[in-house]
Amino acid sequence: MRDMMSLTERPEVISLAGGLPDTSTFPPELYAKLMSKVAAEQTAKALQYGPTEGLAAVMDCIVEVMACEQTAVDPDEVMVTTGGQQVIDLVCKALIDPGDVIVAEAPTYPGAVPTFGAYQAEVLQIEMDSDGMPIDELEASLDRLAAQGRKPKLIYTIPNFQNPGGVTMSLPRRRRLVEVAREREILVLEDNPYGMLRYEGDPLPTLYSLDAQLAGRGGASDFVIYLGTFSKILSPGVRVGWAVAPPPVLEKLNLGKQGADLCSSPVTQLFVAAYFHSYDWRSYLERLRGLYHARRDAMLAALQQHFGSSAQWTRPQGGMFIWATLPDYIDTTDLLARALETEDVAFVPGRSAYVDGRGASSMRLNFAGVAEADIAEAVRRIGRVVSEQVGLFGTLTGAETGAAEPQEDRPEADAQPEAMADVLELPKRQREGRQRRSR
C-alpha cells in the first residue's frame, strides 16, 4: 500500500489504487472561513492537547452522523480516534495477544491485514458471496475452532459496500451475525466508513443498532464495536474517526490511545465541529453521492467496454470500490508492475486483501477519487494489459480465452456466467447484476 501511495504521486499515473475520496470538491473559501471561525473563537484550545477521548463538540457531530445511520449512541460510549484506521489498531492492541484468532471476510480491507499481522493475530478469512459473509460458513468455522478449544477474539466485518469486495451484508445475515456474537460471546468490529455513501437501494441497519435492540439496554450494544470516520463524508486529511464501544472495551481503547498518540488533533476536531455547526454537511454529502454514483456507473461502463469476457466484477450499491477478478492464470501483482511500466495506471492487487496469498487474480479499483474521463481512460489502459496477458496465454497454450478481441460489439459479456460466478464466489449478486444490465 505504501508503494501504491508513492506511485500515485507520479503525475502521469492515473491511480485507481488509493482509498481516496475526492476532496477537490470542498470549497477553499469554506475551509478558510471555518478555520477563521476556529481562530476567532478558540485558537488556544485548538493548539493545545485535548482529552484522549475527544472534544465534546465533535461528540455531538458523531452522534448526529450515527443518528443518520439509524443508530442511537450515547456520547459516553464514543471515543474520537486519529482516523478509522486507529480504531482497528487500538482494538487489536486491546484484545489481541500473539496467536489469537480474528475472523475476517475474504477478501478483507488491505489496510487491516498488516495491522492484524503486527499483533501476530491468526486471521481466518470467510469467503464472501454477494450477500457478504455467509453466517452459516462463519458458524461452521467457529465450530471447528471450538472443537480445538479455541475462540476468536474478534469478528471483523465491513457490512456496507465492502472494501475491497463491493458487496453489502444482507439484513438476515446481519441479524444472524449479532445473534451468533451474543450466543458465543464474541466481539464484532463493525467497520463502516462508507455507510452514508449509498447510491441505490435501501439503507440497512448497523450491526451496532441490531445488537443494541437485542441487548435492550437503552440503545447500547454489548458485543459490537463500531468504527466510524469523517474521512469519506468530509475529509481523510482531518484524521478524525471514532469508535463506539461497550464501556469495558472503550476503557481499554482509551488506555491504548494514550500510549499511541495521547489525543487526536484539536485543530482538526474543531474544524469538523465548526463545519457541522455552520454548514449543512448533508448537502455536501449529497453532492459527493451524486459525484460518486456517476463515477461508479462510468467505471461499470468502462469495465463492460474494456475488460474481456474472461473478467468478472462486482456491482456495488455504494462506497468507493469495485472488485474485479481475472482468469486465474493472471497474477495481478505482476500485472500491476506491467500496467505501471507500460500504461501509467495503478490498482491494488487482490493478494493484499488476503493473509494467505489468495486473491492473486483479483484487483481493487477505486472509482470515487478519479474523474469520469480518467476512469474510462484508466480502465481502458488496464484492459489493454489484461488483453495482452490473455492473448499471450492463448498463444502459449492454444486455449480459447475469449478476451483478446474488443468487447464493444458484443451485447453482453455473459458467455459463462455460472463458471465466472464460481471463480468469483460471488454468485448471486453477480448474476443478478448482469441480468439487470442485459435487460
Next chain:
Amino acid sequence: MRDMMSLTERPEVISLAGGLPDTSTFPPELYAKLMSKVAAEQTAKALQYGPTEGLAAVMDCIVEVMACEQTAVDPDEVMVTTGGQQVIDLVCKALIDPGDVIVAEAPTYPGAVPTFGAYQAEVLQIEMDSDGMPIDELEASLDRLAAQGRKPKLIYTIPNFQNPGGVTMSLPRRRRLVEVAREREILVLEDNPYGMLRYEGDPLPTLYSLDAQLAGRGGASDFVIYLGTFSKILSPGVRVGWAVAPPPVLEKLNLGKQGADLCSSPVTQLFVAAYFHSYDWRSYLERLRGLYHARRDAMLAALQQHFGSSAQWTRPQGGMFIWATLPDYIDTTDLLARALETEDVAFVPGRSAYVDGRGASSMRLNFAGVAEADIAEAVRRIGRVVSEQVGLFGTLTGAETGAAEPQEDRPEADAQPEAMADVLELPKRQREGRQRRSR
C-alpha cells in the same frame, strides 16, 4: 494521566499536572492567516490522505529545527508522526516482543510507562543523579543482563531537562552512552521534546549527532533513533512529531504507522509548513523561552517559600518540569486526592514515573503551562497540604519534621542537604543549585 487530564477541566482547579505548554500566546490572527494561506493554495491536498512518511514541506521544517539542535539530518531518514508519543509507540511496535527489556531512566516519562506496558516490555530503570543517567550504572546493569544471556532491545532516554526529573545528561555521559550503544549494538531512543527550551547554560549535542560523528557516514546515526516534536515549540494540538532513524528501523516504523493511522493530518502538516514559511518560528520560540524562564523562576521561588525544609526539588535549566520529593512517609497519590479535594490543585504523583511503585513520595510539577500568579498560588496550596501531612506525622510520631512552620523567615531551607540529597538520589545538581541560590 487520563484522570489528571479530565480533572484539569474543572475550572476551579489550578493544574500543574499536565504536560501542557502555553498556547494562549499564539496569535489568533496568525492562526487564521496561515489557515487561509493553506486554503488558498492547497485545500484539496490538506483534506486528502498524505504519504505515510509525511509531506515534503514538513520535512524541510524538521531539517531546519534539527539544524538548530546542531544536528544534520537527511529528509530520507525522517518520518512525520502523530506527535512525539507515536514515535515511542511505533518504536515499541517495531522492536519489542513480550518480555524484551527496555532500559529507561528513573524516574521516566509517565506517558511512556503504559506504552512500554502495552507491549509487555520488562522495563529496567536506572536511577538518575543531577547529570542524568549514570552510564557506569547502565553498563553494570547491561553486564548483569548479559550474564543472564539477555540484552535490552532499547535504551530510552530524555537527555534534556528530563521529564519528569528536570535534569540534563552531561556531555561526558552523552559521549559514553553512544559508545556503549555502539560497543554493545543496542538502539537508543533519544526523546528530545524540550531541547530548544533552554533558559540557561550552553546547549549540548544530541546523542544522534554524537553517534553520527562516530559512524562517520555523512551525518547519519547507526544506533540512535531521535524523537522530535512541534508540540513544545509551536503546538501540541497540531499532533505533528517526527522520528529520525537508521533506514532499516525507519522502514519498520513506517509499516507500523500504516497500520496505526495511515498518515498524520495533512491539514496540520500544511499549517506547520505555512508557519515556518511565513513566520519567524525562532522569534516565537524566544518569546516562549522568556515566558517559561520566568515561570520556572516563579515556581522555584514559590517552592522555596511554601514547601517545607523536608522537601527537595530539582532546578532544571530548561524544559517544563520540576521534580519535587517529600519525606518518604508522604504518599503523593494520597496527597493528590487530598489536594484536589481541599485545595483545588493538581500535580502528577511520582509513582507514575516508575514501573515498580517507586517514586511514591515525589511529584512532577509543570511550570510552563500556568501563569506566574497561578504557579505561586498552586504551590502555596500544595505546600498547605504537605504541611498538614508533615504536621500530622509529627503529631502521630513525635518526630521533629521541620516543615510545619512557615519558611519565609528562614534564609535557606538547607537544614539537612546531605540527607535530603540521599533521599532524592540527585545529589550533585541539587547541592550545586542550592549553593548557587544561597550565595
